[in-house]
Amino acid sequence: SQDILRLTYELEKANREHLGRALASLAEDGFRQPGDGDRTYAFSVSEGVKGQTRLQFALVIAHEKKDRSDRSSANRIPAEIDDVRAIDERLDKVLRGAGITPVSRYPAEFSSGPKGLTATLHAMQRAGAEVTLSTKTHLRDRPGKSGRYERDGERREVTTKDHKELTAEGKVVGALMQTRQPRDFMHLLLSGPANVDRDRFILAGRDFLREQFEGHRYAYAVHNRNDLEKHPHLHVIVALRNASGKMLNPNIRDFTEWRVRFADKARERGIPIDR
Structure with missing residues (x-):
């Protein structure tokens, strides 16, 4: 996922303190x-081209969690592009x-995850x-325990050119970044031996899909149906959320179980394969 947006500008001569106040007002x-002011942001100011001032501005566009137990996004x-344009305009x-x-802006850049932020x-x-890093994420000390990462209404600022300090601050903010987006679809492959009866194999795959993914939308395509020297297989796309809103979250045990069930359906169609 794209989690951090970086915008770089060339400005007419401007000083750092003045820029810091302007960005703080944007955060407010x-x-x-309007109202989207809780995000972590960072900026740096350096010499630009032809005597101009270069402003680099980074914004966490990922969801920042309240604590590590928060599963919202x-x-x-x-x-x-429309969202980048809206941020740029504001x-x-x-x-x-x-x-x-502002005299000019360089192309927007994106990075992913805590490592991308650092x-x-x-x-x-x-x-x-x-x-300068400005954030509402804190690492709270707890006597006798490891620190607790949490976000609250108190914004804090760190200004540094120290490489290690920036790494440490990036890890604090990154700990509460929701860097993965929920998956909506799954790609599944059902494969058979080259010498299998194609029609019966396809029927076995259809039987398996109907039973295993009842209530879910899915679509499939048959590959190598007519090439008898190659292994036939079904490429299947399954919607992970069913009509009632329940979400599939498959893991290794599910995949193993699906192999067994597909082999069962194949044997019911007279195809002697195992999982």
């Missing part, structure tokens, strides 16, 4: 839309409102630039 108002911003507006003029912070720190 919202990054993607409602606050993710899709890495789509950032442009707040900069111009502060008297800072790599982004390190990239922003190159050439000795200080990086």
